[in-house]
Amino acid sequence: MNEPAFDELLRRLAEADVEFVVVGGLAMSAWGVVRGTKDVDVVVAPNVENLKKVAEVAVAAGGHVQQGEALLDTPVSIAAALATGEQVPIETDLGRLDVVQGLDGVPSYEELRSRAREAEILGVTVAVCSIDDLKAMKRAAGRTRDLADLEDLESASD
């Protein structure tokens, strides 16, 4: 990674018309529990065309995926990894893009998008998951950190 630039990463995804919803730490911040996070967590529409766009944006930002011994660093190979339906962390020069999929408790892209709110960043609009979806995902993840996040979200929305 050069210098982290999550806002630029989100801008590039939006400008490439990638269908995605922000979840995880950045969604926590958007809902008022402002804190640092080490990656940009997104849920993306799982159609082939969209996965290809995600992979193209990532590779243009120096993105690669380490899968065991294999280094995936082309749009085709990264799109293929995304098409498996498993979670794919993509290391880019702008920061880590974590494509969240295949996890218990994570709603589908369509469900998340239908309830999402929109926020502006660097002149583009990005979808952020609803606070209820975020709470549900935190509850389902159930780790100590997630439960602490859940408590903070409950406090913030009281």
Next chain:
Amino acid sequence: MKEGEKGASSAAARAEAVRVQRLREDAKRPMSVNLAEGIALSHKLIRISEAARKT
């Protein structure tokens, strides 16, 4: 409970009340403002982690 423990407990409760109040205030701000702030904090966190990793 001893006096010192009572004092510490009360200070912790006050600090928690302040933290929760701040959360509520932040939650009322525009989502774009909070998102931008979260991104800025994330960048700082990563730079600190990277610097620590290199030393």
